[in-house]
Amino acid sequence: MPSQLEGAMDALITVFYNYSGNDGDKYKLNKGELKQLLNSELTDFLTSQKDPMLVEKIMNDLDSNKDNEVDFNEFVVLVAALTVACNDFFQEQQMRKPSRYVNNNKNYCKSPAEV
Numbered sequence: 460m461p462s463q464l465e466g467a468m469d470a471l472i473t474v475f476y477n478y479s480g481n482d483g484d485k486y487k488l489n490k491g492e493l494k495q496l497l498n499s500e501l502t503d504f505l506t507s508q509k510d511p512m513l514v515e516k517i518m519n520d521l522d523s524n525k526d527n528e529v530d531f532n533e534f535v536v537l538v539a540a541l542t543v544a545c546n547d548f549f550q551e552q553q554m555r556k557p558s559r560y561v562n563n564n565k566n567y568c569k570s571p572a573e574v
């Protein structure tokens with residue numbers, strides 16, 4: 460049985476290929492696929508953002524080799540940035556409520572621009 464972290468890494472890879480395989484290059488996300496992934500997998504994050512150009516901005520930020528697609532290496536940058544933002548929020552909550560160590564609030568992610 461995989462450890463929790465191994466399971467999380469496996470899930471990241473599975474999620475990425477679930478969406479990247481829908482259209483065009485099956486190892487990369489085009490803009491439509493990225494949008495689907497964000498809508499389905501980061502719903503709370505997206506609904507907390509009011510910017511209609513958000514997907515375009517995320518795409519531009521992530522696409523470091525400028526091929527207009529997001530490959531797995533570029534995708535993990537987003538996940539890492541969001542995870543760091545979530546951890547910052549988690550630590551802030553800890554300082555406010557030192558007696559509680561479980562935080563189930565899901566609306567904790569900041570936009571990548573704030574990371």
Ligand SMILES: [Ca+2]
Nearest residue numbers: 479482484487
């Ligand atoms: Ca694709």
Ligand SMILES: [Ca+2]
Nearest residue numbers: 522524526528
């Ligand atoms: Ca790219």
